[in-house]
């Protein structure tokens with residue numbers, strides 16, 4: 001059984017984790033956070049837009065177009081949600097329900113919410129260790145490469161492959177044609193599974209730092225969890241009162257597992273719900289380190305957001321913010337200037 005949390009009032013609004021990820025066997029939480037004053041309001045994009053930590057999907061959206069991601073924070077979530085995205089979410093839920101049930105748990109504090117996430121990890125790891133062929137929708141956290149920013153994500157699937165290796169799978173849906181997405185999209189998919197692997201492997205190596213939750217999220221690790229969460233903790237046979245002890249019990253489980261060996265994206269058609277292609281990626285740690293470092297320069301306020309390169313200007317045609325985008329306007333003006341100079345020289 002996994003546990004999920006719902007902090008709709010949090011600056012780090014995990015709406016997609018909450019509403020997309022009602023995992024069977026997970027606990028979903030239905031109350032609001034009472035500790036929001038603990039989260040500092042700051043001046044970096046991380047603090048302004050996300051509060052205290054990033055979602056892995058922030059990094060992948062940023063890899064598509066950083067400027068677009070920034071604009072997206074200025075509109076309500078519903079505006080960004082297309083029918084295709086909703087269908088994709090539903091398909092994820094169907095896949096999830098194939099492997100476990102959902103259970104709701106009320107949370108009162110932020111510590112409760114994170115406890116629920118760790119209980120979901122506990123559930124997934126227990127299944128993998130006991131030989132279940134696959135688990136789905138497992139939360140994962142960490143501070144990649146010790147770069148000073150905390151990440152949170154949800155892995156779609158981890159399965160044992162026919163070589164008894166752990167394979168990490170991300171599900172993507174295609175709306176119409178049964179074709180692979182563009183290489184630009186596939187690059188974001190590679191980035192996503194690579195970050196997940198890095199975070200998972202860090203925990204398997206015993207390098208996940210519990211203190212990072214205190215430092216970044218300002219959680220009180222020794223605070224007693226609420227009775228509803230503790231009831232669930234007891235139900236699954238754990239003896240803990242607080243997040244600190246709970247994390248010990250969960251993190252030790254990683255040590256019984258191996259590193260992720262394979263990274264895969266599986267593509268499913270939204271028309272017939274059939275998986276029609278998959279793509280595997282080699283893990284390149286140095287490439288990932290550069291990608292994360294470059295992304296974090298923005299989140300830490302060390303540089304302004306940037307839009308797409310001129311060769312990726314085709315992305316703007318599908319962008320909700322095309323009309324107001326100052327980056328696009330600037331690129332357009334530079335192109336005109338360049339062309340005029342060329343004509344003048346001729």
Ligand code: SF4
Nearest residue numbers: 065068307316319325
């Ligand atoms: Fe990015 Fe182009 Fe959209 Fe501007 S119009 S936000 S550059 S995709």
